[in-house]
Amino acid sequence: MASAYLVLDVVAVLLALWAIRRVLVNRSTLRHFPPGPRGLPIIGNLFDVPTSQEWQTYSTWADRWGDLLSMNVLGQRIVIISSVKVAFDLFEKRSLIYSDRPHLVVAGETLGHMNTIPMAPYGERMRKIRRMFTKAVGTKALLEDFMPLMSETIHDYLMNLIQKPQDFKDHIRLMTSTNILLISHGHRVKDSNDRFLQLSDTVTDEFSEAVTPGAFLVDQFPLLRHIPSWVPGAGWQKTAEKYRQHVADAVAEPFAFVKAQMATGAAVPSFVSRNLDPAAAAAPDAAHEHDVKYAAMALYTAGSDTTASALTSFFLAMTLFPEAQRAAQAELDAVVGPDRLPTFADRERLPYINALCAEVLRWMPVGPLGLPHRLTEDDTYEGYVLPKGTVFFVNNWKLLHDPATYRAPMAFRPERFLGAAPELDPSRIAFGYGRRICPGILVAEATIFITVAATLAAFTIAPVVEHGKPVLPPVQQTSGIISHPAPFRCDVKPRSAKAEALVLAAVENR
Template sequence: MQACLLEVFAHFPPVMAVLLVVLLLILTLFVLVTRKSSRHYPPGPRPLPLLGNIHNAPAQRQWKTFAAWKSTYGDVISLTIFGQRIVVLNSLESAIDLLEKRSAVYSDRPRMVMVGELLGWAQQLVFAPYGEHFRNMRKILHKYLGARGQLDKIEPYHEIIEAATAKFLVRALRDDSDFHLEHNVHMTSGTINLRIGYGHNIAEGDDELVQMMDDALVGFNRAAVPGAFLVDIIPALKWVPTWCPGTSWKRQAQEWKDLFVRMTEGPYAMAQQQAERGGHDNIVSMSLSEDMSPEDHYDLKMAVGSLYGGGTDTTVAIILSFILAMTLHPEAQKKAQKEIDALTNGERLPVIRDREELPYVRALISEVLRWNPLVPLGVPHRAIADDVYRGYFIPEGSTIVVNMWQLAQDPEVYADPEVFKPERFLGPDSERDIRTFVFGFGRRICPGLNLAEASTFAICARILAVFEIGKVVEDGKRITPDFAFRDGAVRFV
């Protein structure tokens, strides 16, 4: 057969022969794609041959488009981009069914070339493939921070959290015109994570270690935006040399990778030196032992690096959303302040152990999380095997995306979802607390959620106890702030 084909092609000019080969390849690929498309995938917008849904997939604020598609296609939607199957889950039921009840199939992460491979973040917990390295990192953090609901594991860190929040209040009370809210919230969150993880006490003013780690997070937030870099759609581009035209993105990736390496190596080495001098009050120092292998050091280094990388920006985003919500909804602020005053009599600051005595404050924080989901599309999962759900075929390698924004705004779960109403989480008929799923699902749930909840509660409760948050008054009129949420891996105000 091969000889016959060669004889046929021998009669064609070289250019024509090449064109025929290309045409045969295209036809073969089309047949394969058509055969695959005959399978009963979850419904979605009509794709183009070979290209998939490149023409109708949203480029920005995808969560809103996916939510709108729910009314047409249902709560489980699929689309393809250059052959990559993407399944979008628009309901809490489907997310729990797949990511928790079938976690053995859906606990992996998809390949993220830019942020995961070129920058190196796939070595840390959030983006690590499911396997031994991931399990070891999760085990380390669970040992010191606890699994979901193990709040007693965080008690040794209450003093650190409360001291950091007290310093934040002092800086804010100075009424200094140079006080920058986002920077100071970031310093507070960073102080907590660096102290617990590495034993590092942040200096007043600029801190070199914090600046280095924050620079790395800037690169992360830009590189992790879905579709921001073509290499995530065409992975082969990662091999293009940097001297080729149009590869400035690759040089940028190298700069961001260098920052990631410094972020993980520098603080770890510092904590090792502290341990040698007898300091054993942080996760790194408490975990070190003489019989550790290079692999053990690698697991520990990346696990603790995940604490800052995965926890600092999200806490900052929560606090900024909280302050905006209090500005827009003063009635909720007053109710929370009244509850705090009734407990403390204005004689002390609320502490983390007061959480059970301040149900409205906890409900208020939950409503902030529901009102502005920090990561609207969550962190994607990957199917490691073929699966069938509700009669729909989900092939191995599919990317699974949870539309957290839709889950938080779902009128089937939350009555009047557009209304800011902390009371929805109180009483015998309370609606489902957003905290039961906003930190992730199954084996991929955030291992630092107990620390995140304690830190967020301490900062928010103490801000409410000390400050009155309100609109700026100009010429006797209260000015409603003009705000927008910044697109990125984490959704900041």
């Protein structure tokens, strides 16, 4: 009898082992993740995640593992997309389940950026905020109200270039900040000491830091938020609180300015004024006012820095590619002529200038990786399992330099977007995807166009000459969610005495 029981026990064990094996095999089959670097036990690929120039590392990985590769970082599945097809298949065709954002304890929750359009969870509130953008700046007709004041800002920028050409980057930043604050809050910046402008710069820099993977350990271990700030290792709380106050000020102060202007009837059209009912300005709905505040803050902080980055890249490109500059100036001379500066009304008649603006966005993308997307349902793609909660990054730099999409991708060739068979419009990539496409795209494109056109009409940009030889700057850009060209020098001079006189007259005669 004992031997019978022993046999039964052995059979039971064998059956249990067989069942476990079947479960493990089935689970392994079902959880067939995209390939990627082999991780370590428990921590996975924690030490594989690049901390700088991430897009370069991911591009190298894509050459080895393909256009859809994945990592496991402390249990979090992260997928890197490296082709236009995959990005469009998932973020455009399946946008309903690929449009969420990952929850970040510091940037989203503590600082409050989850209330803004870039970081808002996908849902009705995000759609409501997008409708606010449509109402205020969603059409070219709506933008026309801002163009007279934007033109004045452009003329001030040109004057600054005449006076201090070596400070071109500062002039760009002042101009883009001034324009976006006009649009967001109807506020006119007088100089770089403007309180709202300084808040914008501070919040933008701190946001970029806070959303950088690995910046705050609490984002990987949310339970750490409950540890008192005096405990060793919890000093991040003091940093986060300082950043949170900056966001609160950037939200409240410009909004209060608009409310005061509206109360006296002095408000000019802006994102805020267009989204507040003047009849209810004294006592607006609290929830609606909250959304308008944060949406406007995101418009003027993110919009200023990203556009400034693109325009700085434009100066770098003109320094390195004089043939493109000459072609653009030839078009301006033929269409606009020598007796005036270009205006927004010239845009449709300047195809090469528009193509040059597009090439700037492609050649040195402002967001090499963009903001992360989060999958809200289990999904499969080309045989791979993509579980709910997976976080996705698109290697925009790789997409915009893929020779399968762009011929000679490292070259600066605006003509690639002209003719009967233009290459893919880079705005399809540079401004995001699907339901997460940048709602301020028309503002950004209009600002880039008028700045490029006006600059090339009035100035020539060339390399600095030292010891009789031109010094060509390197093609490098900084790491981070919002990337800028690495510091460089160039020589900026008026094209002629007449061009300089046009700038002086534009400023004096308004």
